[in-house]
Amino acid sequence: MKRWYLLYCKRGEQVRAKQHLENQGVECFYPTVEVEKILRGKRQKVEEPLFPCYVFVRFDYEKGPNFTSVRSTRGVVDFVRFGAQPKEIQGDLVFELKQLETYTDEHSNSECMPQPGDEVRVKSGQFAGIDAIYQEQDGEKRSIMLVQMITKHVPVSINNSDLDLK
Numbered sequence: 001m002k003r004w005y006l007l008y009c010k011r012g013e014q015v016r017a018k019q020h021l022e023n024q025g026v027e028c029f030y031p032t033v034e035v036e037k038i039l040r041g042k043r044q045k046v047e048e049p050l051f052p053c054y055v056f057v058r059f060d061y062e063k064g065p066n067f068t069s070v071r072s073t074r075g076v077v078d079f080v081r082f083g084a085q086p087k088e089i090q091g092d093l094v095f096e097l098k099q100l101e102t103y104t105d106e107h108s109n110s111e112c113m114p115q116p117g118d119e120v121r122v123k124s125g126q127f128a129g130i131d132a133i134y135q136e137q138d139g140e141k142r143s144i145m146l147v148q149m150i151t152k153h154v155p156v157s158i159n160n161s162d163l164d165l166k
Contacts, residue, residue: 002027002060004089006080007070009053017075018055024065024073027058029094031101038139050101054080056094120145125162132158 009017018028031050036043055076061067067086071078079086114120114134122130122145132145138157145163146153 001062002058004056004058004091004094005086006089007055007057008077008080009055009075010077011053013075014049014053014055017073020073020075021055021057021070024069025059026065026070029056029058029098031056031097033101036137043137050097056089056097058091058094121164122147122158122162123164125159127156127158128162132156 007017014030018030021028032047033050034045035048037046038044039046057070059065059070067079070076081087116135118134120132120134122128122132127145127147130147132147133153135144135146135155138144141160142157143160143163144155145158147156148154
């Protein structure tokens with residue numbers, strides 16, 4: 001009977017380990033998440049591992065491959081274990097992670113954020129109660145808003161948690 005286990009891999013070699021494990025007939029799950037980062041001054045979307053250095057694997061150790069051959073696969077350090085035997089992971093947990101991954105692919109973060117030029121109300125913080133015009137994101141947790149100051153709009157960086165995004 002196939003069971004899920006968790007492997008600890010060498011830093012940066014999870015993809016290599018996954019490829020070699022799949023060549024051995026081992027089912028692998030390596031969840032990633034798309035993150036928007038500013039790299040070299042430009043905003044880019046980057047795939048990052050949800051659990052760095054870890055890969056979920058599913059196989060039947062009685063039919064093969066065995067624990068030793070999986071553990072000695074290139075890029076793998078060892079199983080996550082409690083005591084002498086590798087710890088079995090509940091299949092429901094992996095299933096929920098797979099469901100969550102497909103859900104986040106369908107409902108990306110960019111859909112939640114307003115578009116440039118949209119009017120947004122600031123609900124808390126220094127500018128609470130003020131209507132502002134959304135300009136652009138300023139990192140992962142802040143946005144640049146145009147706030148009316150006396151006679152002109154001034155760009156101000158505001159926490160996304162302070163915005164009323166509805």
